[in-house]
Amino acid sequence: MYKHLYQRFLEAHPHELHFACHSHHYWPDVSRDAHIQYWDDSARYVDDKWAHIFSVKVPHAQQLIAEVLNISHPEQIVFAPNTHEFVFRLLSSLDWKKNIRILTTDSEFYSFDRQINRLSEMGNFEVIKVPTLPFETFHERFEAEMARGTWDLMFLSHVFFNSGLVCDVHRLALKAPQGSMFVIDGYHSFMAVPLDFSSLQDRVFYIAGSYKYAQGGEGACFLYVPPQTRHRPFHTGWFAELSHLSAVGNQVGYPQDALQYAGSTMDFSALYRLIAVLEKFKSEGLNVAKIHQVIKDNQQTFLASLEKIQHPVLNRKNLFISASATAEHGHFLTFECPSVEATQALVRQLKQAKVQTDSRATRLRFGFGLYHDHSDLLELVHRIGTLA
Structure with a gap:
């Protein structure tokens, strides 16, 4: 829906799925x-x-x-x-x-x-x-x-x-x-x-x-x-x-x-x-509440699709998420991995599959941005599935 804001960055990485936008966000063309x-x-x-x-x-x-x-x-x-x-x-x-x-x-x-x-x-x-x-x-x-x-x-x-x-x-x-x-x-x-x-x-x-x-x-x-x-x-x-x-x-x-x-x-x-x-963002009608809702919807789409492939590490069991159903969360999802070595190995595997993520110690992070649409989320899960 908002890919038009990021054409230059997207054209520079046509085959990459960038899910590290909490760390290094794509910049809008303006x-x-x-x-x-x-x-x-x-x-x-x-x-x-x-x-x-x-x-x-x-x-x-x-x-x-x-x-x-x-x-x-x-x-x-x-x-x-x-x-x-x-x-x-x-x-x-x-x-x-x-x-x-x-x-x-x-x-x-x-x-x-x-x-x-x-x-x-x-x-x-x-x-x-x-x-x-x-x-x-x-x-x-x-x-x-x-x-x-x-x-x-x-x-x-x-x-x-x-x-x-x-x-x-x-x-x-x-x-x-x-x-x-x-x-x-x-x-x-x-x-x-x-x-x-x-x-x-x-x-x-x-x-x-x-x-x-x-x-x-x-x-x-x-x-x-x-x-x-x-x-x-x-x-x-x-x-x-x-x-x-x-x-x-x-x-x-x-x-x-x-x-x-x-x-x-x-x-x-x-x-x-x-x-x-x-x-x-103002001219596009994108206030923080609207941006947040778009990202939350994308996160839920990702998690629902992820459940279908039953990855041994990237699953809800290892997800950092509040027990409260009404709690807010930031614009990245964090998974706890078995070890630092396992985390780094998974980051490398994802990068080889042209999926950009990042990690902190044993925590692997997936960031979500306005330049992701439904097809990106499904393709992300597909590429994760090839690693399982």
């Missing part, structure tokens, strides 16, 4: 024109490029993102090339001269998990990770940890990258103790799983980017900063001085909007691509 527009604007504005970007392009992108999340403060969104910049900037807002306590899960993406693992080697960092499994009791266990003492930072994903399970971030954020920094990682849910952020926007931080389901490619990540935030992260860049560059001296000032979390020079072509894709 992103190419946007990429070229960035070059043309660079030639047109030259030294005035930054003024154009920050007065026109950044507000446009902020407004589009705010519409998706139902945020009433689009100016509280700041951009960076990757989420790790924001992770470390958030951490650098804490007082490192004292003991720092961090509450998170055992299923956070590497941009956060690697960094806190390294910091936990320092004597003044205490990191508690709540296991996401068994998921039926996850929220109760996380709430119990929140109630134990005080936390400097609480960080968890909306959709867990290694399972596709969806966290009830409203429930946990609203029960979090006041005075603690609460951060939601929306990287694997933004433009995939609907989220009304309006009730959280006054106290919760939100990180996401365009590489996954926003489909604008790498390089355009963003952080939503609650309006009353007054932080002075020691990991800071010259973009935070944009409002008074001509008066910069030895004093380090910080703006009162989201730019207090700004970094430095970046390639804004990614922002052009993100804007183009979000505008195209």
